[in-house]
Amino acid sequence: MIILAATPIGNLGDASRRLIEVLENAEVVVAEDTRTTGRLLQALQITNRPRLIALHDHNEKQKSAELAALAVEQDIVVVSDAGMPAISDPGYALVAEAVAQGVTVTAIPGPSAVIMALAISGLPTDRFTFEGFLPRKPGERRSTLRGLATEPRTMVFFESPARLASALADIGTVFGDDRRIAVCRELTKFYEEVRRGTAAELAEWAAAGVKGEIVVVVEGAPPRESSAEDALVQVQRLVASGVRLKEACAEVAAATGLSSRDLYQAALAAR
Template structure:
């Protein structure tokens, strides 16, 4: 019998945001692998959890993963937790889960708090479709390149951001997507000083530029507005003919003015339209 790797979600702020199942699993497993054992001991102390802790972070995940895999092979159960939220989501855990899957070792999740879903739910932005993009790049040029590539995205975009980079990130949003782009900034979710700002990117820049930004940040960008479908010259001719009683000569003049085209070019299109009608 092999052991099971449990991915256990932990609170993103408020220590009460943890499930009964999560508490039971953390108490019953043989070992808990934590992103930062110092941080996790606060949670363990609050709930009287005495299970042994070991560190598993981005710098030692490969090496520590081998020890965890061996324990699972021996039939031991291990819980993986991050500092906040679900492990492996912009946190260590992906490599370990992949190796378990490759070896056929059982992996299961104990769901719970999620900063991404919490921010989306309270943002007031469209939530039918969204894309989580993780952390924005540290450097402005890379950040602006990423944002430029996403400027036409029709889903709400969700990013994690460090408080000391929020103003720079918002400035790049203004430059690449426009100051009118609607954004939401969720700060210190579930904590005493929770804040949700919603408005234009320019207004967000002014709001958070007033004083030092603190706490964990989730930045959300509203979907791009769909560009209006461009009407062709022939479609415009057909519309004018359908909706008015003007003679074709006058319609050609109006459409030529609309598209800033020579009358002769629009006249040729009107002849083509007439041929289409005759063929039908």
């Protein structure tokens, strides 16, 4: 079978007894980075020396069929550098191939930056969506955010510390500067920190520079209003963020049920 094994996201004390037991008995460990996994085995005082096979973004498609076939003969433990494999990390293609080949897939649950950040954010946790990393390029990032502007569920993102300030600024531009956010930094580590505030407040804070691994939790959109005045405000906000007027009217019309033509005429009259 294939065993997806969650590893600590920072604090080694979060390694479960099951994880240690499986690693102690594993013959084959498939790792996102074999060097990182080698250091983890050493840090956890694992005396076993399994065969380490690299599986990363650049070779996953090519290696998955081979590894799934190998898992027919023996158990394969799959780990990423931190957290659960296949969740914004290599592993999905391998699991899909294993399922297609009829190979059993199971998992050893453990640390999750997504769930931990959501739990401590102070934002609604009953319904949420994980969106991974936002695009690097500003234009693509704003386009992605515009697609999420009316998402009512709490949203969770990963972000690079180098892009955090610009990402928060774009969230404020597209979602509104008053949208509530929690920025979770270095989770489970010595310098763990959670900053809570509005998009505008946190963008200003992040502009000074932030270090570490970042998870951003964003409040979902409030219930959509269908009044013409509120819809016009939504159109104007989208236009201010770079969307063409006709496209902004079509997007808001689809969300509110109002006439795109009427919104267009109202937007022109309000200029």
